[in-house]
Amino acid sequence: MHYKLREHIEKIVPLSDAEFEFVSQHFTLKRFKKHQFLIQEGEDVKYNYFVLSGLLKLVFTDDMAKQHIVSFALEDWWESDFYAFYTQHKATMSLECIEDTEVLCITFADYKNLCGGLQKMERFFLEKATFGFIAAQRRIVSWLSSSARQRYEQLLKQSPALVQRVPKSMLAAYLGVSRETLSRFSP
Amino acid sequence: MHYKLREHIEKIVPLSDAEFEFVSQHFTLKRFKKHQFLIQEGEDVKYNYFVLSGLLKLVFTDDMAKQHIVSFALEDWWESDFYAFYTQHKATMSLECIEDTEVLCITFADYKNLCGGLQKMERFFLEKATFGFIAAQRRIVSWLSSSARQRYEQLLKQSPALVQRVPKSMLAAYLGVSRETLSRFSP
DNA sequence: TAAGGCATGTGACAAACATCACTTGATAAT
DNA sequence: ATTATCAAGTGATGTTTGTCACATGCCTTA
Numbered sequence: 001m002h003y004k005l006r007e008h009i010e011k012i013v014p015l016s017d018a019e020f021e022f023v024s025q026h027f028t029l030k031r032f033k034k035h036q037f038l039i040q041e042g043e044d045v046k047y048n049y050f051v052l053s054g055l056l057k058l059v060f061t062d063d064m065a066k067q068h069i070v071s072f073a074l075e076d077w078w079e080s081d082f083y084a085f086y087t088q089h090k091a092t093m094s095l096e097c098i099e100d101t102e103v104l105c106i107t108f109a110d111y112k113n114l115c116g117g118l119q120k121m122e123r124f125f126l127e128k129a130t131f132g133f134i135a136a137q138r139r140i141v142s143w144l145s146s147s148a149r150q151r152y153e154q155l156l157k158q159s160p161a162l163v164q165r166v167p168k169s170m171l172a173a174y175l176g177v178s179r180e181t182l183s184r185f186s187p
Numbered sequence: 188m189h190y191k192l193r194e195h196i197e198k199i200v201p202l203s204d205a206e207f208e209f210v211s212q213h214f215t216l217k218r219f220k221k222h223q224f225l226i227q228e229g230e231d232v233k234y235n236y237f238v239l240s241g242l243l244k245l246v247f248t249d250d251m252a253k254q255h256i257v258s259f260a261l262e263d264w265w266e267s268d269f270y271a272f273y274t275q276h277k278a279t280m281s282l283e284c285i286e287d288t289e290v291l292c293i294t295f296a297d298y299k300n301l302c303g304g305l306q307k308m309e310r311f312f313l314e315k316a317t318f319g320f321i322a323a324q325r326r327i328v329s330w331l332s333s334s335a336r337q338r339y340e341q342l343l344k345q346s347p348a349l350v351q352r353v354p355k356s357m358l359a360a361y362l363g364v365s366r367e368t369l370s371r372f373s374p
Numbered sequence: 375t376a377a378g379g380c381a382t383g384t385g386a387c388a389a390a391c392a393t394c395a396c397t398t399g400a401t402a403a404t
Numbered sequence: 405a406t407t408a409t410c411a412a413g414t415g416a417t418g419t420t421t422g423t424c425a426c427a428t429g430c431c432t433t434a
Contacts, residue, residue, distance in 0.1 A: 060328050060331065060332060062332040062333075066332070068328065068331035068332050069331075070324060070327060070328055070331070071324075082317070082320065082321050082324070083321045083324075083325075086317060086318075086321070115310075115313075119306060119309070122306070122309055122310060122313060123302075123309060125313055126302075126309060126312060126313040126316060129313060129316035129317045129319075129320055130269070130273060130316045131273075132316075132320045133269065133316055133319045133320040133323055134269050134270045134273070136320055136323035136324050136326075136327060137257060137258075137269070137270075137323050138270075139327055140257060140323060140326055140327060140330075141247050141255065141257055141280075143327075143330050143363060144247065144255035144256075144257070144363045145247060145249040145253070145255050146249075147420075147421095148420080148421075149420095167380085167381060167382085168381075168382070169380090169381065169382080176330060176331045177421070177422085178421070178422050178423075179381090179382080180382095180383085180384080180421090180422075180423080180424095181420085181421055181422070183382065183383055183384080184383085184384080184421095186383095334390075334391095335390080335391075336390090354410085354411060354412085355411075355412070356410090356411065356412080364391075364392090365391070365392055365393075366411090366412080367391090367392075367393080367394095367412095367413085367414080368390085368391055368392070370412060370413055370414080371391095371413085371414080373413095
């Protein structure tokens with residue numbers, strides 16, 4: 001069961017059958033339909049999510065009610081409002097389905113328990129957090145050093161699969177440009 | 188020795204004297220003068236640095252030879268070209284002193300050794316990486332949802348100590364606006 | 375089949391920001 | 405004491421991007 005999770009973890013740390021059985025017990029499977037919310041701004045954040053299939057967007061809504069896409073989550077990604085999840089505060093962002101999506105959920109208590117019970121999993125999450133930080137910092141660098149058009153072209157190169165699965169208006173909300181400006185980039 | 192490091196770690200995990208002695212053995216103390224480089228773009232990244240005193244800037248230089256400040260490192264911060272450090276690639280950024288600075292250095296081999304030898308330290312670094320990621324994501328959100336002027340005002344509020352220690356031209360390079368534009372924000 | 379919703383493109387104009395050139399004042403070096 | 409060097413402010417001008425308005429085409433659903 002959940003062979004995708006096992007393969008994902010074993011890219012970083014090898015697991016015996018018994019160890020993976022222990023890991024499995026901490027997760028529950030959930031399914032969501034397009035447009036459903038996994039996290040709503042202002043509510044509690046019960047889970048960290050591992051995406052088995054489908055596509056999610058993590059959205060921040062500003063004072064002008066304008067929506068900004070902080071991150072997309074495809075297959076094999078972990079996603080949540082991490083600040084809210086790790087500190088047990090209310091959500092400052094929402095997490096919404098762009099497509100029908102299957103996820104494995106883990107509560108904060110189970111996350112702690114899993115890391116405490118199996119050192120390999122602490123190492124796994126350390127690796128994930130480290131490279132998550134590096135990826136976020138690279139995005140900051142690309143903001144600092146490139147124009148909106150260049151960032152769009154980088155995205156086309158680096159994530160062609162994503163580009164084909166989401167409307168351009170969402171890519172605009174992710175890149176931080178208006179829909180109209182992005183529309184004028186094509187030629 | 189290195190009581191600052193001990194206090195810093197003990198904010199997250201308590202340590203016995205023997206445990207801290209073990210931790211200490213993995214670090215070496217170095218001193219640098221203003222304008223010296225701890226990391227040079229294109230070279231190997233031997234260390235991750237913990238800042239005891241002073242101030243560093245992590246700089247990315249683009250194709251137009253324009254310099255962008257990815258991050259400042261004050262007392263009690265960890266800093267390095269993390270991608271290069273963790274993957275043992277060549278540096279893509281440089282790390283330079285803004286003031287005379289004292290750091291504790293740890294090599295990648297010693298980092299691995301420390302995490303393997305003392306589980307608490309793996310938990311410590313997991314906590315650091317997690318909240319480092321969250322902080323980077325918040326900076327992305329502020330890029331997406333605010334103007335240059337608003338980001339400057341946020342910085343003035345959130346890091347008044349930093350603002351007083353670095354020239355405005357560096358704040359501009361950190362915020363991603365020109366020196367001249369930032370200069371016109373004051374009134 | 376008709377009607378509504380959504381994604382997309384485009385023109386006109388305004389706002390934000392960058393760039394270049396020049397100046398001033400403070401600090402550091404000889 | 406004099407010259408460099410650097411931080412910082414400011415005017416003039418151009419580029420990039422946002423906003424508003426409207427049109428088109430596609431898909432869905434009653």
